[in-house]
Amino acid sequence: MIALTRMRLAGFVHGGRVTAPLITVLAVLFVLYSGGPSPAAAAYSYSAACLFPILAWLTKLVLDTEPDAQRRLARLAVGPVREAAAGLLAATVLAVGVCALGMLAPWPFRAIRGPEPGSLEPSLPAGVLLGVLAHLLAVVAAVALGALASRAVTRRILPGVAILVSGSILTVVLGLSGSIAPWLAPPVMATSRALSGRAAPSAADLTILVVWAALWCAVVLTGYGRLRRDRS
Numbered sequence: 001m002i003a004l005t006r007m008r009l010a011g012f013v014h015g016g017r018v019t020a021p022l023i024t025v026l027a028v029l030f031v032l033y034s035g036g037p038s039p040a041a042a043a044y045s046y047s048a049a050c051l052f053p054i055l056a057w058l059t060k061l062v063l064d065t066e067p068d069a070q071r072r073l074a075r076l077a078v079g080p081v082r083e084a085a086a087g088l089l090a091a092t093v094l095a096v097g098v099c100a101l102g103m104l105a106p107w108p109f110r111a112i113r114g115p116e117p118g119s120l121e122p123s124l125p126a127g128v129l130l131g132v133l134a135h136l137l138a139v140v141a142a143v144a145l146g147a148l149a150s151r152a153v154t155r156r157i158l159p160g161v162a163i164l165v166s167g168s169i170l171t172v173v174l175g176l177s178g179s180i181a182p183w184l185a186p187p188v189m190a191t192s193r194a195l196s197g198r199a200a201p202s203a204a205d206l207t208i209l210v211v212w213a214a215l216w217c218a219v220v221l222t223g224y225g226r227l228r229r230d231r232s
Helices: 002-014 019-033 040-065 068-078 080-104 124-148 157-173 188-195 203-231
Strands: none
Touching: 002 040, 002 080, 019 040, 019 080, 040 080, 040 124, 040 157, 040 188, 068 080, 080 124, 080 203, 124 157, 124 188, 124 203, 157 188, 188 203
16 A cells, blocks of 8 residues: 555656645745734644645545556555555645645744733744644545545546535635534634634644544545445
8 A cells, every 4th residue: 555655646746746736835825924923823723724725636636646547456456445545645645745834834934923921822832733733634624525526536527626616615614603504514714713812722622623623524535435436
């Protein structure tokens, strides 16, 4: 499975498909962090929310790079579970790399500051750790959404793009404060609100966000696995 993951990563990078999402990421980070300093937790929560649709798009591109015939041969060689897991692992590795870039990007711009005296804002180290959590929650949700929009499930380009775009939009709309069904979307917006408040979120709030993300991704990836098995 590791060899298959490496092959898919190499094919994605060497084939040039990484160029468009990389340019988009750099443009988004430049706009995001060139407006002045802000607390670490808030800045990173915005970064995670902005990177979410790009990471979902990146996942779809990674999973769609391999030709269908080659993917079927890989299924025969390593088994359907390992073959599917290799694609998800490749997408996750790239998404984590993008998030690492997002975590490092604000420092050259001096866009991260410590808490103001007398405020309840988390300390700088705590804010960075909360930022890591926000990006990790965005990664798992984006990989799940991108996988559901991949060609192995949708078979055609248009349905995949529709799932990707509508999923990204609904994540924002359903994640707004006062939404009637926030649980239908991953907690990307909820995490951003929790981390951008004046005080650090409680352990209970963070636990809810992690469990929410885990359950949402489990449901989506289960659907992805079943659809992929039926349509491959």
